[in-house]
Amino acid sequence: MNFATNHEGQLTIGGIAASQLAHTFQTPLYVYDVGAIRHQIRAFKQVFETAGVAYAVSYASKAFATIAMYEVAKAEAIHVDVVSGGELYTAQAADFPMEKVSFHGNNKSKAELEQALDAGVGTIIVDNFHELDLLDELLKAAVGKQNVLIRVAPGISAHTHAYDQTGQTDSKFGFDLESGQADEAAKRILADDHLNLLGIHAHIGSQIFEVAGFEAVTQKLLAVLDHWHQQFSFTPKVLNVGGGFGIAYTKQDDPLPPEAFVQAIVTTLKTQSHGFNWPLPAVWIEPGRSIVGPAGYSLYTVGSRKDVPGLRPYVAVDGGMGDNIRPALYQAQYTAVVADHPTAQPTEHVHLVGKYCESGDILIDDAPLPATQPGDVVAVFDTGAYGYSMASNYNRNPRPAVVFVEDGQAQLVVTRETYADLIQHDQHYTAPSQPAPTSTATTAAKK
């Protein structure tokens, strides 16, 4: 794995020793190298700019949605997509420009759509007919038109974990293409006085390593847009191919650089649009993991150890499935080092486990590590996407703090939850003053 060290050989993040960050902010801790986030965003932009293709890089904020992250996205002048009223609320709190927000979701509630319309989000990515009914109702009295994209299930499934596949026909997301539902949606939107159809959207899945799926989806969506052009005299403005570009979590993973996926999409756009008598649409991409994943580190402190003769030892840290559910949920693999000796030769293979009351609370099932002592800081790499954003309070453990580091400066951007936070929504229970009927009385009454 690529990582930076200082002259003492310690792991550094954004110019600061990881163990120093752990000491200052305590563990478990999420740390982001903000320079790495900016670098990836700019690399995506560069591909489009070099190719001369109009574009939007729309950060899929479900990967990591905090006020500070929306502020970085704002400073980098990109778009974001949100999938809930809560993500939208966070973007609003960050004063993110609403015209650059796309609102996703397969079951947006009326209240969420109302919130999106009131906020003035740039684009609603319409997923189904129920949502169109809700929009009709909410926009009845509106002046002006709401921009929308139609999300389709393109019938292309990516080679990735089953839970990370979204583009296949048998999916809860988007209008079905083959049965004509997507055409029906286009017709309905084009006839609607309150909706302005910009184009089409599809997302084929997440943690994808091959460009073939993106080439296929680009080609397919272009064909659908051309069909809509012929059929409905519609001039498409936007072709949104979603996100899903894979990253390396272990030495065994060998993904292409994320920009290579964009290059393949742009090349397909150029080669497959010959003969269209409508101008090239802007290409929108929605990367989440590839922007924040490699920029994020989880820092833990080693505690107990269990040695069983003949078996792999268990080394426990002070976090686990509450701050990173991905190993338990997807059998996701990660790589860890001891923060002060990241290049030390491993001397043993251990189960790196958490502190949660579950046998499945395993962060890394087979972690090659040098000998560790209680108090050592362990860093797990590439945890920036779907780690903090999927964190829970299981076992009533407070969620970790999040620190942003850039140019040698560290800033706390999410404070660590306290025990008081954990009970803030709890209410005391007062039993009703009338005693409940006894079970014998209930049985008798039924007879």
Ligand SMILES: Cc1ncc(COP(=O)(O)O)c(C=O)c1O
């Ligand atoms: C519609 C949509 N766009 C973008 C993404 C981001 O995917 P990733 O984080 O893999 O880039 C997702 C998540 O898979 C998604 O569902």
Ligand SMILES: N[C@@H](CCCC[NH3+])C(=O)O
């Ligand atoms: N949460 C998933 C990715 C799902 C993306 C949502 N469409 C992960 O951690 O890999």
